[in-house]
Amino acid sequence: MTETKVRWTCAHDSYLINLASPDDALRARSVESFSVELRRCHALGLDALVSHPGNYMDDRASGIARNAEGITAALEAEVGPTRLLMELTAGQGTVLGSTFGEMADLLSRIPAALRRRVGVCLDTAHIWAAGYDLVTDYDGVFAQFGDLLGFETLGCLHLNDSKAKLGSHLDRHELIAEGTIGEQAFRRIMTDERMATTPKVIETPKGDTPAETDGRMLRLLRSYAAG
Numbered sequence: 001m002t003e004t005k006v007r008w009t010c011a012h013d014s015y016l017i018n019l020a021s022p023d024d025a026l027r028a029r030s031v032e033s034f035s036v037e038l039r040r041c042h043a044l045g046l047d048a049l050v051s052h053p054g055n056y057m058d059d060r061a062s063g064i065a066r067n068a069e070g071i072t073a074a075l076e077a078e079v080g081p082t083r084l085l086m087e088l089t090a091g092q093g094t095v096l097g098s099t100f101g102e103m104a105d106l107l108s109r110i111p112a113a114l115r116r117r118v119g120v121c122l123d124t125a126h127i128w129a130a131g132y133d134l135v136t137d138y139d140g141v142f143a144q145f146g147d148l149l150g151f152e153t154l155g156c157l158h159l160n161d162s163k164a165k166l167g168s169h170l171d172r173h174e175l176i177a178e179g180t181i182g183e184q185a186f187r188r189i190m191t192d193e194r195m196a197t198t199p200k201v202i203e204t205p206k207g208d209t210p211a212e213t214d215g216r217m218l219r220l221l222r223s224y225a226a227g
């Protein structure tokens with residue numbers, strides 16, 4: 001960061017971690033791995049750690065409770081500057097956190113004193129696959145987000161177009177403006193004052209020339225911001 005203009009950094013935790021697992025041994029191992037991730041982020045002074053809610057496997061309500069307990073245990077064990085951002089998911093299989101309401105429920109189960117260290121990461125491809133229609137109901141989707149989670153919880157945006165259909169629950173990222181979401185929703189986000197200072201990350205396909213492709217995506221998004 002001292003050598004670049006980068007002013008905000010985040011990490012993503014391992015996909016193998018499942019804090020909602022009904023299996024005691026797996027859950028204990030997940031809490032330990034997750035705590036170590038958090039410890040590394042604190043040591044590096046990262047601004048945020050993005051983490052996916054777990055898979056409930058057996059029943060949803062118990063899974064949410066276990067997930068919140070796991071997050072709470074890790075936050076209690078590892079105190080530091082990094083904000084934990086729980087990422088909204090596409091809702092494939094038994095994964096938790098694909099609706100704003102369920103994410104709000106999960107966060108509300110974390111003790112109030114720790115909750116200020118937690119926020120959310122909104123991935124456009126995930127919420128689209130989860131059924132939030134960013135194309136024909138942009139205002140409605142973000143009104144719901146504001147009501148149920150609040151923009152103060154929004155710590156990061158993952159800007160990805162999608163290869164999957166609205167409501168398909170499939171997590172398939174696509175290049176910006178080349179997928180089923182299309183250009184307009186990204187133009188709205190890039191000019192939305194509520195998200196003007198929210199860090200935005202791309203996780204779009206890299207192709208054969210990753211640096212060139214990423215550069216093209218970033219220039220495209222910046223051109224939307226310029227109007």
Ligand SMILES: [Zn+2]
Nearest residue numbers: 087123158203
């Ligand atoms: Zn993402």
